[in-house]
Amino acid sequence: MEILIALLIGVLFSVATYLLLTKSLLRIVLGTVLLSHGAHLLILTMGGLSQGAAPLLGQEAGSYTDPLPQALILTAIVISFGMTALLLVLTYRTYKAHQTDDLDQLRGRLDE
Amino acid sequence: MLLSLLHIAIIAPFLFALVIPFFYKKIPSIHTGWFVLILPTVIFIYLLTFIPTISRGETVTQLLPWVPSLGINFDIHLDGLALLFSLLISGIGVLVILYSIYYLDKNKESLHNFYFYLMMFMGAMLGVVLSGNLMVLYVFWELTSLSSALLIGYWYDREKSRYGSLKSMLVTVSGGFSMLAGFSLLYVITGTFTITEIIAQVDTVAASGLFIPTMILVLLGAFTKSAQFPFHIWLPDAMEAPTPVSAYLHSATMVKAGIYLVARLSPVFSGSSEWFWIVSGFGLFTLLWGSFNAVRQTDLKSILAYSTISQLGMIMSMLGLGSAAAFYGYEAGYTAATVAAVFHLINHSTFKGSLFMVAGIVDHETGTRDIRKLGGLMTFMPITFTISIIGAFSMAGIYPFNGFLSKEMFLESMVEATHITSLNMASLGFIFPLVAWIASVFTFIYSMILVFKTFTGNYQPEKLDKKPHEAPIGMLIPPIILVGLVVIFGFFPNILAHSIIEPAVQSIYPYGLTGVEHFDVHISPWHGFTPALFMTVSIVAVGVLMYLTLTKWQKIYTFLRLHQKDPVNYIYDGIVKRVVPVAKRVTKVPETGLLRDYLAYMYIFLIVAVVFTLYHFGGFAIETANVAEIPIYVWVIVAVIAAAALLIPFLKNRVTAIIATSFVGFLVALLFVMFRAPDLALTQLLVETVTTALFLLCFYHLPELRNEKSKPTFKWTNVIISIGVGVLVTTMALSSLALKSKKGFESIANYFLENAHDFAGGDNVVNVILVDFRGMDTMFEILVLGIAALGIVALIKLKLNGKEDINEK
Numbered sequence: 001m002e003i004l005i006a007l008l009i010g011v012l013f014s015v016a017t018y019l020l021l022t023k024s025l026l027r028i029v030l031g032t033v034l035l036s037h038g039a040h041l042l043i044l045t046m047g048g049l050s051q052g053a054a055p056l057l058g059q060e061a062g063s064y065t066d067p068l069p070q071a072l073i074l075t076a077i078v079i080s081f082g083m084t085a086l087l088l089v090l091t092y093r094t095y096k097a098h099q100t101d102d103l104d105q106l107r108g109r110l111d112e
Numbered sequence: 113m114l115l116s117l118l119h120i121a122i123i124a125p126f127l128f129a130l131v132i133p134f135f136y137k138k139i140p141s142i143h144t145g146w147f148v149l150i151l152p153t154v155i156f157i158y159l160l161t162f163i164p165t166i167s168r169g170e171t172v173t174q175l176l177p178w179v180p181s182l183g184i185n186f187d188i189h190l191d192g193l194a195l196l197f198s199l200l201i202s203g204i205g206v207l208v209i210l211y212s213i214y215y216l217d218k219n220k221e222s223l224h225n226f227y228f229y230l231m232m233f234m235g236a237m238l239g240v241v242l243s244g245n246l247m248v249l250y251v252f253w254e255l256t257s258l259s260s261a262l263l264i265g266y267w268y269d270r271e272k273s274r275y276g277s278l279k280s281m282l283v284t285v286s287g288g289f290s291m292l293a294g295f296s297l298l299y300v301i302t303g304t305f306t307i308t309e310i311i312a313q314v315d316t317v318a319a320s321g322l323f324i325p326t327m328i329l330v331l332l333g334a335f336t337k338s339a340q341f342p343f344h345i346w347l348p349d350a351m352e353a354p355t356p357v358s359a360y361l362h363s364a365t366m367v368k369a370g371i372y373l374v375a376r377l378s379p380v381f382s383g384s385s386e387w388f389w390i391v392s393g394f395g396l397f398t399l400l401w402g403s404f405n406a407v408r409q410t411d412l413k414s415i416l417a418y419s420t421i422s423q424l425g426m427i428m429s430m431l432g433l434g435s436a437a438a439f440y441g442y443e444a445g446y447t448a449a450t451v452a453a454v455f456h457l458i459n460h461s462t463f464k465g466s467l468f469m470v471a472g473i474v475d476h477e478t479g480t481r482d483i484r485k486l487g488g489l490m491t492f493m494p495i496t497f498t499i500s501i502i503g504a505f506s507m508a509g510i511y512p513f514n515g516f517l518s519k520e521m522f523l524e525s526m527v528e529a530t531h532i533t534s535l536n537m538a539s540l541g542f543i544f545p546l547v548a549w550i551a552s553v554f555t556f557i558y559s560m561i562l563v564f565k566t567f568t569g570n571y572q573p574e575k576l577d578k579k580p581h582e583a584p585i586g587m588l589i590p591p592i593i594l595v596g597l598v599v600i601f602g603f604f605p606n607i608l609a610h611s612i613i614e615p616a617v618q619s620i621y622p623y624g625l626t627g628v629e630h631f632d633v634h635i636s637p638w639h640g641f642t643p644a645l646f647m648t649v650s651i652v653a654v655g656v657l658m659y660l661t662l663t664k665w666q667k668i669y670t671f672l673r674l675h676q677k678d679p680v681n682y683i684y685d686g687i688v689k690r691v692v693p694v695a696k697r698v699t700k701v702p703e704t705g706l707l708r709d710y711l712a713y714m715y716i717f718l719i720v721a722v723v724f725t726l727y728h729f730g731g732f733a734i735e736t737a738n739v740a741e742i743p744i745y746v747w748v749i750v751a752v753i754a755a756a757a758l759l760i761p762f763l764k765n766r767v768t769a770i771i772a773t774s775f776v777g778f779l780v781a782l783l784f785v786m787f788r789a790p791d792l793a794l795t796q797l798l799v800e801t802v803t804t805a806l807f808l809l810c811f812y813h814l815p816e817l818r819n820e821k822s823k824p825t826f827k828w829t830n831v832i833i834s835i836g837v838g839v840l841v842t843t844m845a846l847s848s849l850a851l852k853s854k855k856g857f858e859s860i861a862n863y864f865l866e867n868a869h870d871f872a873g874g875d876n877v878v879n880v881i882l883v884d885f886r887g888m889d890t891m892f893e894i895l896v897l898g899i900a901a902l903g904i905v906a907l908i909k910l911k912l913n914g915k916e917d918i919n920e921k
Contacts, residue, residue: 001742003734005783006845008750012776014838015757017715021708021830026766026814028707030773033803034757037780040796042845044787048852048859054788057868057875065788066861067868067877073792074882075893081799082900085806089904092810101815107705 005045012038025091025101032087036080040073116174118188121155122242122252125235129228136224144223145213152209152234156202159195166195167611169618173244173308182247183305189244192615196454197241197365197372199612200461204364205234207590211469212356214587215476226266226354233259237365241372246295246305253291253333256369257284260361264353276349279684283346284336291333291373297326298380311379311622318383327381330373331390338370340428341398342680344421351413355472358413363420363464368457371424374431375453375620382435392432396547398425403554405678407561408669412471412481415558416464419507422551423460427453430522433529433544437621447621448528452521454616458608459514459601463506466594467562470500473587474566479577483561488571492580495588497567502595506602508559508655509552509648514601516648523548523644549647556655557662708826712833719836722844732843733850746786753779766811774804791878 012034019031047069053061055070095101115123128151136144165172172190179185190198209230216223236259239252257280265277299305301320302313310317317323334340339347350362361367374391381387402422409415434450473496474489475481490497502513509519526548530541573579582588601608658665702713726732756775763769777800784793864877864885874880882890 001746002849003736003846004742004746004750006842006849008754009845010838010842011754012757012838013841014834015760017837018761018830018834020711021833022761023708026769026811027761030760030769033773034760034776037776038841041780041783042841044784044789044792045845046848046852047861048849049787052788054790055865055877056790057865057877064861064865064877066859067864067881068859068861070789070792070878071881071886071889073789074795074878075889077792077795077799078893079896081803082897084803086900086903086907088806088810089907092813093907095814103707 001049002045005041005049009038009042009045012041023103025094025103028103029084029087029091032080033084036076036084039080040076043069043073043076115176116188117158118172118174118190118242119176119186121158122188122235122239124151124155125231125238129231129235132227132231133224136227140218143213143218144227145209145216148227148231149206149209149213151231152202152205155238156199156206159198159202162190162195163611166190166192166615169615178248183245183299183303184247185245185306186248187244187306188242189307190242191619192612192617193372193375193619194241196458196612196616197368198238200368200458201234201237201241201365204360204461204465204594207465207593208356208360211359211472211587211590212354214584215356215472216354226263229259229262229266230357230360233263233361233366237369240369244307246298246307246310249307250288250292250295253337253369254285254288256366257281257288257337260284260350260366263357263361264350266354266357267352270352272349273352276346276352280346280350282688283343283684287333287336287343290329294326294329294331294333297322297329301326307376314380314383317380323381323384324386327384327387328390330377330381334370334373335394336370337373338367338424338428339398339421340370340394340425341401341421342683344398344402345678345680345684347421348414348417348678351411351417355413355468355475358416359465359468359472362417363468364461367420367424368427368461371427371431371453371457374428375616378431378435378620379622382437388432388435390432391435392429392544395425395427395429395432396544396551398422399429399551400547400554401425403551403558406558407554408666409558410483412474412483412486412562412566413468415483415562416468416471419555419558420464422555423456423464423507426522426548426551427457427460429544429548430456430525431620433525434620436529436532446528446532447617448521449525450617450620451613452518452525454613454620455514455521455605455608456518458612459506459518459598462594462597462601463503463513463515466499466591466598467503467507469587469591469594470496470503473583473591476587477578477583478580480575483565485572485575486566487569488567489580490567491571493567493582495582495592497563499588499591499595500563500567502598503591504559504563506595506598508556508652510652512602513598514605515598517602517605519552520642520644520648523552523647524642527643527647545647549651552647552651553655553658556651557659560655560659561662708830712829715833715837719833719840722840726843726847731851732847733854734846735850735853749779749782749786753783764816766814766816767808770804770807770811774800774807777803789878791876 016031016035016038019027019034022028022031047066052063052065053059055064055067057064091101094106098106100106128148132144132148135147139147162172172188174188174190176186176188209227212226212230216226233256236252236255240249240256243249243252261277261281264280265273267273268277295305298310298317301317301322302310304310304313317326320326336343347362347367351358353362378387399422402418402420402425406415406418406422409418430449430453434447434453437446437450471481473493474486477493478486478489480486506513506515509515523545526544529544532541702709753776756772756779760769760772760776763772777796781793781796781800784790784796864881868874868877868880868885872880872884874884
């Protein structure tokens with residue numbers, strides 16, 4: 001199970017990296033979103049995907065899954081959401097100000 | 113111990129410098145120089161009181177802790193050498209300040225700057241020669257470089273002044289840095305910065321493997337400061353300074369700091385043949401180069417600058433030669449060179465100081481220093497003429513002035529050098545007297561040019577701006593005192609022999625005293641028909657001949673391409689001119705200004721670093737324990753996520769790309785459900801929904817996605833980097849999983865699971881962790897959201913007037 005998810009994480013990271021290396025701002029933002037997904041899954045996988053009950057004590061189950069990675073991911077999801085929202089608005093504003101979303105054109109003067 | 117008077121003598125000029133602007137602003141009717149004159153006079157008289165003590169062979173040591181934990185202490189070590197230098201500094205300082213009072217106009221010049229820098233220099237210079245600690249010496253050494261650069265750039269509105277100032281700064285400070293490195297190595301070897309303690313460990317230093325690097329680094333400092341070839345180039349350009357500065361810094365005191373350092377550290381290094389050859393070799397070549405180049409100069413101060421270079425080379429070569437005495441039990445024959453060096457050091461300060469002042473007077477009274485415009489000033493300026501003839505004859509080494517005596521001693525020791533049998537001298541020893549002879553001929557020629565081209569010949573009033581007349585008496589007194597000394601030392605050379613020269617030589621040879629009471633220095637004006645005398649006679653004869661035929665052979669400079677500027681300057685200018693463009697070009701290569709490139713560097717570095725680490729430590733591992741347990745629906749979901757993700761880069765339509773990304777997000781939420789994480793699934797669903805909504809809100813304002821137009825090589829590197837990152841992350845994940853099960857780390861999850869109910873009163877362990885066990889995380893996560901929200905509001909709402917759009921097209 002872990003191996004499969006690890007491969008999936010690899011695919012997500014690859015695609016995210018490729019998107020980050022492109023010139024279009026929108027693609028870059030999409031890349032960061034995919035990167036966050038990959039990172040969240042990575043944390044979860046690292047915690048071990050052992051089969052057990054959800055960490056809700058009322059179930060009286062024999063074993064529970066690890067709650068700590070879940071707490072960490074929850075925090076990470078919220079933070080990456082905040083970042084994505086800000087990036088998106090920044091992209092919007094950049095486009096409004098410069099009338100382009102091409103990073104090559106947003107580069108500025110050469111001798112600065 | 114408390115601050116001694118000697119400490120105060122060093123610090124006083126710095127403190128005094130602070131009140132100089134006050135004198136200048138509040139008492140403008142009196143020339144500020146008169147106030148400044150007081151302090152050096154007091155210091156000079158105070159230092160004179162040490163002569164009896166020092167001439168008895170004693171030394172004065174005053175300790176003052178500064179940074180004791182690092183062995184850096186403001187200790188004062190006053191011996192013969194230090195006393196000689198400090199007397200020169202304060203004594204000539206008095207004369208130079210007196211001269212500057214008449215030289216600089218109190219209404220036109222910013223005197224507060226001038227005297228501030230000058231006092232700073234004087235304090236720094238006293239600190240250099242009186243310090244008993246190498247680090248403190250270094251601090252003062254750099255202060256002299258700094259104040260010298262300030263003084264050279266005194267007329268900062270002139271381009272040449274700034275050029276000269278920068279050049280002297282760059283050359284001397286780079287030398288100073290290597291000297292600092294040399295001092296640090298000395299500390300590494302001996303464990304102390306105190307000079308006397310280092311000298312006591314001379315055998316440790318000589319046995320150390322760092323001996324040669326240390327020596328070369330220290331010598332670099334000394335050579336740059338004392339304008340030895342090829343670092344002499346800054347000195348001619350330093351002539352843009354006001355003449356009193358040239359007279360003081362660039363002839364009598366600062367340029368001798370390197371000489372001082374060589375003499376001071378001679379006991380540490382002089383046992384080696386490397387020291388002997390480097391010091392005397394560079395000295396001899398500088399002597400030759402300086403005198404040869406002085407002849408072609410047309411500016412009085414340039415002649416004097418090259419002359420200074422040449423004379424410093426001469427003193428340096430004698431110090432190098434004197435170090436041979438370490439091999440021969442300090443017999444009088446070998447120490448003669450050191451005695452000559454010390455004697456010539458004093459003589460050079462007297463005649464060179466007076467000659468600079470003469471050049472300043474000529475400049476001041478005629479408006480030019482160009483010898484092609486000058487001539488026939490003898491009748492207008494008889495006193496200046498007399499001064500300059502005494503100074504120049506002394507410099508040329510003509511009887512009966514002091515230069516004659518030291519030149520004789522120099523030639524004698526050079527002839528003596530041919531008798532040295534070790535150090536390869538048997539085959540190469542002939543170089544010493546030969547170079548000395550040739551250089552002395554050129555010295556003779558330029559000394560004659562200096563006097564006779566200026567004061568005799570045709571008077572050319574049409575080329576002069578002012579009508580020449582004799583200088584005011586105040587301007588004449590300092591050079592008169594100096595040439596007075598030239599004459600006195602010429603006729604009575606032994607006044608200084610016991611009081612100053614002997615203790616100074618003793619400081620250079622602290623070991624020579626074993627078994628010997630003291631060096632008996634006796635300088636006789638007439639010492640019989642020695643080879644040196646015949647050399648002097650032939651120098652004068654050839655010199656006169658060559659001076660008279662000057663126009664015939666001067667073409668040789670054009671032939672040698674020396675007529676425009678010193679060839680070393682081409683190297684210096686080349687470096688200075690190219691450093692900035694080359695640095696710009698170098699930085700331009702990686703700094704393209706494109707995000708893609710920077711990310712590529714980071715990813716490539718990441719891949720290389722992690723792959724290397726994994727390979728180097730054998731970190732790669734894989735665990736195949738629960739491969740079989742994967743249910744079919746997980747396969748399906750994973751395959752769909754991967755397919756959707758892989759599709760995104762190929763999509764050209766904005767909405768499709770956004771939907772595909774959201775699709776991945778929702779499926780990740782589904783994975784969370786499968787992996788028993790209900791809170792995660794919930795949050796992921798909500799966040800994914802909101803994010804998608806945001807994307808859809810924004811997409812309306814964003815342009816269509818285009819085909820990326822970039823070079824195929826770029827595209828394929830991007831693909832390779834991306835695959836590399838993916839493989840890397842997968843490998844890391846697998847390896848750490850394998851490592852985890854191999855080492856059998858216990859998860860701390862059990863603590864949370866066991867105590868969530870009892871301690872926190874909650875059954876949802878994830879939520880308990882978030883708000884109770886690790887509540888701090890949550891608090892700052894809320895803060896992050898808040899800041900993001902504020903940022904978004906600011907981005908959308910805040911529109912500064914006129915700065916809204918940066919539309920350049």
